[in-house]
Amino acid sequence: xxxxxxxxxxxxxxxxxxxxxxxxxxxxxxxxxxxxxxxxxxxxxxxxxxxxxxxxxxxxxxxxxxxxxxxxxxxxxxxxxxxxxxxxxxxxxxxxxxxxxxxxxxxxxxxxxxxxxxxxxxxxxxxxxxxxxxxxxxxxxxxxxxxxxxxxxxxxxxxxxxxxxxxxxxxxxxxxxxxxxxxxxxxxxxxxxxxxxxxxxxxx
Numbered sequence: 001x002x003x004x005x006x007x008x009x010x011x012x013x014x015x016x017x018x019x020x021x022x023x024x025x026x027x028x029x030x031x032x033x034x035x036x037x038x039x040x041x042x043x044x045x046x047x048x049x050x051x052x053x054x055x056x057x058x059x060x061x062x063x064x065x066x067x068x069x070x071x072x073x074x075x076x077x078x079x080x081x082x083x084x085x086x087x088x089x090x091x092x093x094x095x096x097x098x099x100x101x102x103x104x105x106x107x108x109x110x111x112x113x114x115x116x117x118x119x120x121x122x123x124x125x126x127x128x129x130x131x132x133x134x135x136x137x138x139x140x141x142x143x144x145x146x147x148x149x150x151x152x153x154x155x156x157x158x159x160x161x162x163x164x165x166x167x168x169x170x171x172x173x174x175x176x177x178x179x180x181x182x183x184x185x186x187x188x189x190x191x192x193x194x195x196x197x198x199x200x201x202x203x204x
Contacts, residue, residue: 001025001052002079005032005042013113013176014041014089016080018073018097020119023159024051028094031162034169040176041087043080047097048072065103073104081111088113090176095119095158102136114179116172119158142179144171 003025015035017028025044032042048068049057080089089111091101098120105112121128133141146168148156154164161168 002043002045002076002083003032004080004083005036006084007036007039007041009039010084011086012039012041013180014043014080014084014087015116015172015176016077016089016091016101017042017044018091018093018101019044019047019050020095020097020159021047022050023094026051027159028162031165031169034166035092035173038170038173040173041084043076043083045076047100065100068100069103069107073100074109077104077109077111088180090114090116090180092116092118092172093120094162099132102132114176116176118168119161125158142175144175146171 015032017025017032017035019025019028025046028044032044036042046053048063049055049061055061055063077089077091081087090113091097091105093099093101093115095118098115098117101112101115102117102120105115117129117132119125121130121132129143133143146156146161148154150167151161151164152167154160156164
């Protein structure tokens with residue numbers, strides 16, 4: 001099942017929110033509403049065996065990365081592209097969801113124009129993130145650190161950020177729009193700067 005929030009502009013990009021392991025799609029409702037307020041179409045899906053997705057995880061039901069990367073994720077992207085024809089799709093993957101989105105998009109999946117990773121390394125995020133991003137050698141990478149200061153002083157962790165994600169959704173909305181505009185103009189974005197304490201944006 002894929003839940004949809006439609007933006008006012010039919011041609012707006014689609015942020016496809018891909019959950020972490022063990023997290024239901026509905027958990028990301030605050031984050032999805034923030035992306036939607038920013039003017040994006042939003043789609044959210046449950047991973048196989050989670051939330052309302054089938055088959056239900058139980059003894060005797062076996063699946064893994066291959067099934068989700070080769071079968072599930074492309075099917076979701078096709079459904080989202082059909083729902084929003086002409087709109088570029090940008091997966092926004094949290095933790096395992098980010099890894100699945102990255103692996104699937106690396107196969108040249110039609111319709112995917114960029115990928116956003118959120119805490120997709122591990123719960124022990126800077127060194128794990130470094131390790132993951134070192135594997136992305138054929139695409140430009142931009143990094144941004146969402147701090148507690150940027151979240152209004154709220155405590156953040158691997159999951160808690162979702163409840164205090166207004167600042168993150170605003171930044172991601174701007175990043176998606178800016179990245180796609182640069183792509184349309186033939187300009188690639190190569191920033192790898194981090195901004196842990198400043199205004200929350202990579203330096204130019």
